[in-house]
Amino acid sequence: MGFVLSWRWLCLMAPFVLSHLTCAESAMKSSGSGTGFDDNYVVTWGGYHVVNLNRGSEVQLSMDQSSGAGFSSRYSYDSGFFHMKIKLPNKNSAGIVTAYYLSSTGNNHDEVDFEFLGNKEGKPIILQTNIYMNGQGGREQRLDLWFDPTADFHDYKVLWNPYHLVFWVDETPIRVLKNLTRQGAEFPSQPMKIIASLWNGDSWATDGGLTKTDWSQAPFTAQFQGFDVAGCVTSTGNSCASPSHWWNGAQYQALKPNQSTAYETVKKNYITYDYCADRARYPTKPPECVLGE
Ligand SMILES: *[C@@H]1O[C@H](CO)[C@@H](O)[C@H](O)[C@H]1NC(C)=O
Ligand SMILES: *[C@@H]1O[C@H](CO)[C@@H](O)[C@H](O)[C@H]1NC(C)=O
Numbered sequence: 001m002g003f004v005l006s007w008r009w010l011c012l013m014a015p016f017v018l019s020h021l022t023c024a025e026s027a028m029k030s031s032g033s034g035t036g037f038d039d040n041y042v043v044t045w046g047g048y049h050v051v052n053l054n055r056g057s058e059v060q061l062s063m064d065q066s067s068g069a070g071f072s073s074r075y076s077y078d079s080g081f082f083h084m085k086i087k088l089p090n091k092n093s094a095g096i097v098t099a100y101y102l103s104s105t106g107n108n109h110d111e112v113d114f115e116f117l118g119n120k121e122g123k124p125i126i127l128q129t130n131i132y133m134n135g136q137g138g139r140e141q142r143l144d145l146w147f148d149p150t151a152d153f154h155d156y157k158v159l160w161n162p163y164h165l166v167f168w169v170d171e172t173p174i175r176v177l178k179n180l181t182r183q184g185a186e187f188p189s190q191p192m193k194i195i196a197s198l199w200n201g202d203s204w205a206t207d208g209g210l211t212k213t214d215w216s217q218a219p220f221t222a223q224f225q226g227f228d229v230a231g232c233v234t235s236t237g238n239s240c241a242s243p244s245h246w247w248n249g250a251q252y253q254a255l256k257p258n259q260s261t262a263y264e265t266v267k268k269n270y271i272t273y274d275y276c277a278d279r280a281r282y283p284t285k286p287p288e289c290v291l292g293e
Contacts, residue, residue, distance in 0.1 A: 035227050035228040035229075036055070036056035036057060036227060037052065037056045037057075037059050037071075037227045038056060039227060040073055040074055040075070040227050040228070040229050041059075041071050041072065041073055041074065041194075041227055042071060042072060042073075042074055043069070043070075043071045044070050044071055044072045044195075045067075045068075045069060045070050045197075046061070046067040046068050046069030046070060047069070048067070049061060049062045049063065049064070049067055049068065049069035049198075049219075050062075050069050050071065053223070056227075057225060057227075058223055058224065058225045059071065059223070059224045059225075059227075060221050060222070060223050060224075061196070061197070061198040061221065061222050061224070062198065062219040062220065062221045062222075063089075063096055063198045063199065063200065063218065063219060063220045063221075064215070064218040064219045064220075065215050065218060068197060068198045068199040068200060069197065069198055070195065070196060070197030070198070070199070071195070071196055071197075072193050072194065072195045072196075073193045073194040073195070073229065075193070075229075075231075075233045075234070076104070076191035076192060076193050076233070076234040077102075077160075077191065077192060077193075077194070077229070077231035077232055077233060077234060077240075078191050078232050078233075078234045078240030078241075079160055079161050079162070079231065079232045079240040079241065079245060079247065079248060080159075080160060080161075080229065080230055080231025080232055080245075080247055081157065081158075081159045081160075081161075081230045081231075081246075081247040081252070082102065082157060082158045082159075082160070082194055082229065082230070082231060083155050083156065083157040083158075083226055083230075084100050084155070084156055084157075084194075084196060084224055084225075084226055085153040085154065085155050085156075085224065085225040085226040086098065086100060086116075086149075086153065086154065086156055086196075086222060086223070086224055086225075087149070087150065087151075087152060087153045087154075087222065087223040088116050088118075088125055088149045088150045088222055089118060089150065089198070089220040089221055089222050090150035090151075091121050091150075091217060092120050092121045092214050092217045093118030093119060093125070093150075093217075093220055094118050094119055094120050094202070094206040094211045094212065094213060094214065095118060095200060095201060095202025095205055095206050095211065095212055095213030095214075096118035096198065096199075096200065096201070096202075096205075096213060096220045097115055097116065097117060097118065097198070097199055097200070097201035097205050098115075098116040098118070098196075098197075098198055098222045099113065099114065099115050099116075099195070099196065099197045099198075099199070100113075100114045100156055100194075100195075100196045101113040101114060101115075101194075101195050101196075102158060102160070102188075102192035102193065102194055102195070103132075103192055103193060103195055104188075104190035104191055104192045104193075105193075107135055108134045108135035109132060109135055109190065110132055110133055110134070110188035110189065110190045110192060111130070111131070111132035111137070111188075111192075112131055112132075112158055112160070112165065112167075112188060112192070113128070113129060113130040113131070113132075114127065114128075114129060114156050114158075114167065115127070115128045115129070115130065115201075115205075116128075116149065117201070117205040117206060118205065118206060118213075118220070119206055119211075120206075120211065124144050124145065125145070125149055125150065126142050126143070126144065126272070127142065127143050127144075127145055127149075127169070127174075128140055128141070128142045129141050129142075129143075129167050129174070129175050131165070131177060131188065132188075133186040133187065133188055134186060136186075138275065138281075139275050139286070139288075140273065140275050141175055141271060141273060141274050141275065142271070142272045142273040142274075143174060143266065143270045143271045143272060144270050144272055145169065145270070146270065153223070153225055154169060154170055155168075155169075155170050155226065156168070156169060157169075159247060159252060160188065160192075161241075161245075161247055161248045161252060161253070162179060162241045162248065163178070163179055163248075163252075163253040163254065164176055164177060164178045164179055164253075164254070165177040165179075165187070165188060166255070171259075171262075172259075172262045172263070172266060173255055173259050173260075173262065173263040173266070174263070174266050174270075176255070176263065176292075177288060177292065178291075178292055180288065180291045180292065183291050184287060184291070185287045185288040185291050185292075186287075186288065191234035194229065194231075196224055198220065198221075198222050200213060230246070230247060231247075232245050275289075276289035276292075
């Protein structure tokens with residue numbers, strides 16, 4: 001923490017001594033267990049529903065009838081291996097959506113979503129992922145998790161580099177979008193911030209919106225840890241595609257054999273919905289589905 005603060009101090013005080021790149025790199029390297037929430041993130045809404053725990057190493061968002069809450073990274077990134085440890089609202093969380101995602105701004109934005117759809121006690125929370133490219137979403141996949149995500153923290157991650165975009169649950173890849181722009185598919189390419197939020201999605205999230213939030217169970221709470229960021233801060237002159245960033249290196253350009261095996265197991269046993277296979281909705285398979293096969 002002291003290290004990060006002193007770097008930020010230098011970046012503020014000595015713009016003529018340190019290049020912009022150096023400051024961006026220092027922000028990028030503010031990693032490790034000592035990284036506090038304030039180093040990389042800011043509360044963006046529902047401030048009264050955000051509590052700092054354990055001296056900033058954990059943050060709790062809560063949702064009641066008056067408001068949910070959310071936070072966002074200070075910086076935008078152009079590549080990285082992003083992660084957040086999350087413990088989801090327990091008991092009856094029907095209608096409550098916990099979201100962890102990357103998003104650019106403006107029209108035609110790019111977005112990469114983890115959305116946890118709350119459920120009645122005893123019924124599984126569903127993990128929905130989605131990808132927006134150039135303002136166009138509708139790329140939902142849904143899966144049942146192989147553990148109870150309300151019992152403990154799990155690490156939800158997104159690897160985004162020039163080769164592919166991979167969603168992870170702990171060490172298991174659950175979704176892969178290859179960068180097939182040369183073959184004519186789209187791929188997220190705009191600078192994105194990291195965002196997390198807790199909000200009321202009872203118009204759609206649980207049983208297609210039929211099961212509503214039970215407000216007598218409020219407040220609903222979710223806890224977040226792991227505010228270190230391994231990402232390339234967007235800035236001119238900083239090549240975010242460079243293999244000098246470890247997440248762009250040879251080890252991260254394709255899944256390893258054991259990761260591919262785990263991914264195949266997820267596809268076979270845990271995916272419950274895949275837009276690529278939804279012929280009623282997409283009579284013509286979207287290009288990234290055809291090319292990615
Ligand atoms: C995707 O691949 C293309 C072609 O290799 C490359 O020009 C582009 O920068 C890549 N996209 C990202 C976001 O890295
Ligand atoms: C793949 O193997 C590495 C060690 O070589 C291990 O750290 C990782 O957890 C394994 N991944 C899966 C999905 O089993």
